[in-house]
Amino acid sequence: MAQDAYMERRKFLTNSIKATAALTLATYGVGAWAQQASAAWPQVRLPETKRRFASKAVEELIADVQAKTGNKELAWLFGNCFPNTLDTTVEYSVVDGKPDTYVITGDIDAMWLRDSSAQVWPYLPLCKKDGELRNLVAGVINRQTRCILLDPYANAFYKDSSKESEWKHDVTAMKPGIHERKWEIDSLCYPVRLAYGYNRQTGDKTVLDAQWVGAMNLIIKTFREQQRKDDKGPYSFMRRTEWATDGVPLAGYGYPAKPNGMIFSMFRPSDDATIFPLFVPANFFAAESLKQMAEMLHEVNETKLAKEANTLRDEVLNGLKECAIVKHKVYGDIYAYEVNGLGSCNLMDDANVPSLLSLAYLVPDMAKDPVYVNTRKFVLSQHNPFFFKGKAGEGIGGPHAGIDNIWPLSIAMRGITATNKAEIQQCLKTLQTTHGGTGFMHESFHKDDATKYTRAWFAWANTLFGEFVWKVYREHPELLA
Numbered sequence: 001m002a003q004d005a006y007m008e009r010r011k012f013l014t015n016s017i018k019a020t021a022a023l024t025l026a027t028y029g030v031g032a033w034a035q036q037a038s039a040a041w042p043q044v045r046l047p048e049t050k051r052r053f054a055s056k057a058v059e060e061l062i063a064d065v066q067a068k069t070g071n072k073e074l075a076w077l078f079g080n081c082f083p084n085t086l087d088t089t090v091e092y093s094v095v096d097g098k099p100d101t102y103v104i105t106g107d108i109d110a111m112w113l114r115d116s117s118a119q120v121w122p123y124l125p126l127c128k129k130d131g132e133l134r135n136l137v138a139g140v141i142n143r144q145t146r147c148i149l150l151d152p153y154a155n156a157f158y159k160d161s162s163k164e165s166e167w168k169h170d171v172t173a174m175k176p177g178i179h180e181r182k183w184e185i186d187s188l189c190y191p192v193r194l195a196y197g198y199n200r201q202t203g204d205k206t207v208l209d210a211q212w213v214g215a216m217n218l219i220i221k222t223f224r225e226q227q228r229k230d231d232k233g234p235y236s237f238m239r240r241t242e243w244a245t246d247g248v249p250l251a252g253y254g255y256p257a258k259p260n261g262m263i264f265s266m267f268r269p270s271d272d273a274t275i276f277p278l279f280v281p282a283n284f285f286a287a288e289s290l291k292q293m294a295e296m297l298h299e300v301n302e303t304k305l306a307k308e309a310n311t312l313r314d315e316v317l318n319g320l321k322e323c324a325i326v327k328h329k330v331y332g333d334i335y336a337y338e339v340n341g342l343g344s345c346n347l348m349d350d351a352n353v354p355s356l357l358s359l360a361y362l363v364p365d366m367a368k369d370p371v372y373v374n375t376r377k378f379v380l381s382q383h384n385p386f387f388f389k390g391k392a393g394e395g396i397g398g399p400h401a402g403i404d405n406i407w408p409l410s411i412a413m414r415g416i417t418a419t420n421k422a423e424i425q426q427c428l429k430t431l432q433t434t435h436g437g438t439g440f441m442h443e444s445f446h447k448d449d450a451t452k453y454t455r456a457w458f459a460w461a462n463t464l465f466g467e468f469v470w471k472v473y474r475e476h477p478e479l480l481a
Contacts, residue, residue: 041076044439046087053086057130058123065473070481073432074469080439082466085119085459091159092136098206101139102159106457110156110179113147114269115460116140117190118353122467124201137198141207144191148215152222153235155187155271156180171238171252182267183226183235185282186354188219189289193362196292208300216293220308223286226264227315228257237266245272245399258341261319269352270400276338276346280324281354287316288363325371330383334375335359348386349379350398351407351444357396360417367417380414390447393430397444401454405444408434408461412441412468424472425479431465441465 048054062079069075091102103116120137127134147157151173158165161177168174172181195207225233236252248254248266254277257264263286265279290313297306323339326347335356336345349356357379360367378384379396386397388406396410397403408431415427434450435441441462443455472479 041072042439045080045083051083051087053090053092053136055083055086055123055126055130055133055136057126057133058083058086061126061470065470068477068480069473071432074428074480077432077435077439078466078469081441081462082122082470084440084462084466086123086136088457089119089459090136092139095142098142099135099139100143101136102143103140104459106459107455110158111143111147112156113144113187114155114184114190116144117194119459119463121194121197122463122470124197127198127202134202134204137194138204138207141191141195141198141212144194145207145212145215148188148191148218149211151175151178151181152188152218153183154178154181155184155267167239169240172236173234180271182237182271183265184267184269184271185223185226185263185265185279185286186269188222189282189285189354192216192219192289192293196296199296205300208296213297213300213302213305216297216302216309217305219293220290220305220312223263223290223312223316227261228259228264233264235266248273255340256342257339260322260341261315262323262341263316268350269354270350270398272350272398272400274338276340276344278319278323278339278341280320280335280337280339281356281359283316283320283324284359284366285354285362287313287320290316328374328378328383331374331378333371334378335371347378347383349384349396350386350400351396351410351413352398352400353409353413355379355396355410355413357410357417358413361413367419376417388447392445392448392450393434394447395430401444404447405454406434406447407444408441409464412461412464415468416464416471421476421479424476427468428472428479431468 062082065078066075089104089106093100103111103119105112105115120140123133123137127137150157156179158177158179164176165174165179167180170181174181199205199208232253237248238252239247241247254266254274257277262278262283264277265274265282266277267273268279290309294306294309297309323341324335325333326336326345328334337348337356338346354362356375359372366372379387381387384396388394388397388404390404393406395406397405397407401407411427411430415424418424418427434445436445436451436453438456442453443458443461444453446452
């Protein structure tokens with residue numbers, strides 16, 4: 001970066017950070033903004049006394065990455081974003097003699113099964129040398145187990161099991177302790193992925209207890225119900241709302257689709273309703289999760305349930321093989337975003353994970369799949385109706401945040417799944433220049449003006465950015481120079 005441009009950016013950062021101080025002050029209090037007017041990069045991370053959890057291993061990693069990163073703005077962003085989940089969103093305790101961790105998304109005081117898994121996922125490699133961090137993640141798994149047992153169709157929960165939701169009047173089987181009851185396949189996949197990753201990193205099987213086995217049994221039962229082979233199953237959802245993406249049509253069961261072994265999903269990981277209920281990315285994720293589940297069940301001598309998981313996985317994969325691939329006039333064979341098994345499909349991608357773009361992240365074997373390679377080209381092109389390109393940057397958005405809004409999640413995921421160093425470098429640059437002067441990632445930003453963003457406190461985006469930078473640090477450190 002030329003010196004004049006560098007100085008202009010420094011001036012912009014300082015002014016922007018001062019302009020957003022009021023938001024953080026209102027959220028955390030005076031101590032949150034230890035403004036350092038003379039510092040090169042202002043202190044925007046919470047001071048130690050305000051942080052919810054401290055990890056020595058995380059702090060050592062931050063210090064190491066920052067010391068060896070020549071790009072000081074990226075180093076600053078990493079130091080702000082990577083620990084954001086621990087700093088601001090976790091509540092650790094011991095319940096019934098076991099670790100218990102409640103994880104909010106940021107500005108919403110509720111625990112999504114998806115977000116909470118993704119928020120702590122990047123810390124797993126550090127658990128081996130940090131016992132307190134290991135207990136924290138074990139606590140997330142234990143709480144997720146209890147959430148699934150409370151209601152496998154819910155996507156978000158409260159810490160207080162007696163609390164009633166603002167959505168308590170939704171037309172579905174709401175109960176206390178549930179924040180929202182939108183049925184999303186990935187809500188049951190992420191806890192499996194987290195337990196598997198945790199177990200592989202630490203060797204700890206204490207989280208794979210009888211309660212956990214019960215939750216796995218309920219996941220299989222729920223997936224079976226939502227294959228809808230014989231009937232529509234027990235779940236339906238309607239909401240009185242002006243937002244079409246917040247409700248499910250046709251008495252809350254969704255548009256018709258032909259059962260073929262795939263699992264029906266009424267909502268996407270964006271919490272937006274599906275158009276066609278056979279949601280392809282989440283079904284691929286489910287197949288991978290069932291494989292991981294079966295491995296863990298074998299290891300705790302639950303062989304019968306492990307066999308059921310593998311049988312279900314085969315049925316999902318056969319359904320995907322039958323219906324998920326369509327011929328595109330430019331890219332050839334690609335995966336559709338949604339299908340109905342009757343010949344109709346929705347060709348798009350959304351920033352939220354699981355997405356088509358993220359398949360190589362969630363299902364490593366997909367990286368070399370020629371259909372995935374074609375699909376990746378499609379979703380990162382103007383043929384994807386939710387791929388936006390403007391003065392501030394380019395990336396994938398989705399209906400949830402509106403037209404022309406790009407999600408940093410998609411940029412980080414593009415970088416994580418990229419194999420070309422130039423593309424990785426492009427993603428780093430875009431994320432570096434679109435944090436709106438705040439030092440943190442956001443839910444989304446406008447394609448032409450990164451200072452116009454949604455959700456200033458969105459921990460998943462921060463942690464995924466940190467995961468991306470750490471991956472680059474390990475594999476291509478020269479890109480951080």
